[in-house]
Amino acid sequence: MSDKDKQLVEAAKRDPKEFAALYDKYFDQIYRYVYRRVSDKETVHDLVSQTFYDAFSHMDSYEWRGYSYSAWLYKIAHNNVLKWYRDQGKLQISSFDEGLQIKDVGMDVEKDVQNRELKDEIADVLVRLEPEDREIVRLKFFEEASNIEIAEIMGFSANHIGVKVFRALKKVKQLLSS
Amino acid sequence: MARSNSKYFASVISKLVSARREENIVIDEAFKMELRSYLLTKAVAPVSSGGISFGEFFMKWRFIFAALPSALVVMLVAAQFLNMSVPIPTEQMVIDSGSKLHTFPGELVLPKDVLVEDVAVEDVFVEDVPVKKVDVKKVVPFSDLASSSAPAPAYVSQPYFYGFPFVYMPREVTKEPVDSVGEINVVDENNVYVAPQDTLNQTEVYHVNDSVVQVPASPQFAPNQDLNHVQIPSADLSVSGSSLLQTEIPSVSQPTLVLQVQQDSDVTSAPVLQVQPEASAVLEVPVNLAYTHVQYLFVLPQSQRGALESDIIPALVGARTSYSVKVYDKGNEIIAVQVTFSDSSILLRYYKYNSGSGSFDRVQYVESYYYDDSLTYTQN
Numbered sequence: 001m002s003d004k005d006k007q008l009v010e011a012a013k014r015d016p017k018e019f020a021a022l023y024d025k026y027f028d029q030i031y032r033y034v035y036r037r038v039s040d041k042e043t044v045h046d047l048v049s050q051t052f053y054d055a056f057s058h059m060d061s062y063e064w065r066g067y068s069y070s071a072w073l074y075k076i077a078h079n080n081v082l083k084w085y086r087d088q089g090k091l092q093i094s095s096f097d098e099g100l101q102i103k104d105v106g107m108d109v110e111k112d113v114q115n116r117e118l119k120d121e122i123a124d125v126l127v128r129l130e131p132e133d134r135e136i137v138r139l140k141f142f143e144e145a146s147n148i149e150i151a152e153i154m155g156f157s158a159n160h161i162g163v164k165v166f167r168a169l170k171k172v173k174q175l176l177s178s
Numbered sequence: 179m180a181r182s183n184s185k186y187f188a189s190v191i192s193k194l195v196s197a198r199r200e201e202n203i204v205i206d207e208a209f210k211m212e213l214r215s216y217l218l219t220k221a222v223a224p225v226s227s228g229g230i231s232f233g234e235f236f237m238k239w240r241f242i243f244a245a246l247p248s249a250l251v252v253m254l255v256a257a258q259f260l261n262m263s264v265p266i267p268t269e270q271m272v273i274d275s276g277s278k279l280h281t282f283p284g285e286l287v288l289p290k291d292v293l294v295e296d297v298a299v300e301d302v303f304v305e306d307v308p309v310k311k312v313d314v315k316k317v318v319p320f321s322d323l324a325s326s327s328a329p330a331p332a333y334v335s336q337p338y339f340y341g342f343p344f345v346y347m348p349r350e351v352t353k354e355p356v357d358s359v360g361e362i363n364v365v366d367e368n369n370v371y372v373a374p375q376d377t378l379n380q381t382e383v384y385h386v387n388d389s390v391v392q393v394p395a396s397p398q399f400a401p402n403q404d405l406n407h408v409q410i411p412s413a414d415l416s417v418s419g420s421s422l423l424q425t426e427i428p429s430v431s432q433p434t435l436v437l438q439v440q441q442d443s444d445v446t447s448a449p450v451l452q453v454q455p456e457a458s459a460v461l462e463v464p465v466n467l468a469y470t471h472v473q474y475l476f477v478l479p480q481s482q483r484g485a486l487e488s489d490i491i492p493a494l495v496g497a498r499t500s501y502s503v504k505v506y507d508k509g510n511e512i513i514a515v516q517v518t519f520s521d522s523s524i525l526l527r528y529y530k531y532n533s534g535s536g537s538f539d540r541v542q543y544v545e546s547y548y549y550d551d552s553l554t555y556t557q558n
Contacts, residue, residue: 169187
């Protein structure tokens with residue numbers, strides 16, 4: 001965790017109003033993280049609200065353990081998403097098709113077509129991956145989390161997270177080549 | 179990981195990164211601001227119970243809250259069985275007795291008539307009786323009686339202390355020559371004892387039915403009468419309606435010893451002293467009543483005893499030959515020498531041994547009594 005994050009966290013512990021700085025810094029990341037995993041916008045709002053409320057109300061329980069504050073927020077969001085899926089009684093199906101919206105590239109139709117093909121290909125691969133591998137790939141390449149942060153978010157040992165990332169990428173490559 | 183496997187997963191990573199870069203997730207700014215203001219409102223609101231709201235606290239301990247009424251009922255029933263003292267509101271203890279009731283924070287003082295048999299509390303209501311000083315005088319000098327026109331001494335109240343949380347009430351003091359009394363008969367700086375005034379010529383006065391009867395205080399000796407008999411004048415002490423009447427005069431016979439020396443016809447034998455009572459008087463010796471007795475009530479070294487008996491005691495007794503001496507320790511190397519003469523008069527002196535001179539030095543000694551409230555009462 002950077003010194004800037006440490007200062008923000010300490011300030012938020014002293015004065016709850018200072019939590020606004022952390023909120024402004026990490027809201028977009030958490031919003032996208034949740035948006036990539038649920039299908040509808042209302043559910044995204046509910047889960048994002050629950051995530052930041054939990055982070056705000058349990059601010060005193062946060063301790064520095066070698067990973068960033070964003071990893072702590074990701075872990076809260078991750079648990080909320082899993083809980084939502086359990087409550088819905090259905091498997092965690094990727095909403096990548098909905099979340100991975102292709103940017104409007106204007107009038108470049110050829111590039112637009114290529115992006116749509118890439119989108120379909122990645123979405124198909126992620127759907128076919130095991131949930132654990134899929135989450136590792138998302139955290140690693142979409143959330144740009146480090147191995148330590150991935151281990152903290154998913155509750156893995158930091159010594160084995162490298163092997164897990166390697167195996168997940170290997171499966172993605174096999175699926176893409178097939 | 180990505181770097182070490184960059185060549186092997188280059189194509190895969192390229193596609194994933196491209197997919198992330200090309201994704202377009204629109205942030206709902208309205209929702210973002212709404213949630214932000216909500217959290218700030220929560221931050222401004224007071225957080226109770228260390229971050230836990232009262233509702234959460236109540237839900238957490240709801241079982242205890244539910245058990246409180248039952249616990250109170252159980253305690254009351256147990257108190258009835260065990261006859262425990264239950265605090266009673268002050269209003270319920272007011273007794274309509276017409277007496278003034280003084281109440282203070284945390285305590286209740288009931289009127290005196292309510293606390294009849296409570297001995298412990300009775301002490302609280304000791305009446306503020308003025309202190310009396312009683313001097314026991316059975317013998318009233320005749321001269322004082324004759325000058326009865328003099329005004330009686332004004333009553334002087336004893337020291338009385340107010341403003342303290344207690345009432346100081348010294349006991350009635352009767353002046354009597356006891357050991358604990360301080361120095362008496364201090365009239366001569368040279369340690370020469372001066373006997374009290376002779377009361378042979380004084381009379382005792384008795385008041386009987388508004389009449390005054392004067393009786394000589396001591397037996398009167400007639401110089402021409404037999405010394406073996408003591409005459410006590412009679413006096414009519416009869417009281418109207420009483421059969422008390424002194425009719426006989428007691429007589430006292432002084433015993434005598436008769437010593438007779440007889441010379442036997444045998445020249446070789448030694449003279450024999452024979453004592454023949456009621457025989458013909460050859461030599462008559464009255465009984466010698468002189469006595470001296472020194473009693474040590476503590477261990478005193480022999481050298482100090484010698485100094486005491488050779489210097490101090492003779493100086494105290496003077497020409498008197500009948501006396502008894504008690505020597506006791508007063509602490510701090512101070513000894514008390516109490517001489518009691520045959521007429522029951524007492525002389526008390528205090529001394530401290532001077533090891534340099536080998537003699538006793540007289541010291542002034544005042545006994546003090548200390549009370550717990552640090553008030554010092556000195557008895558003269």
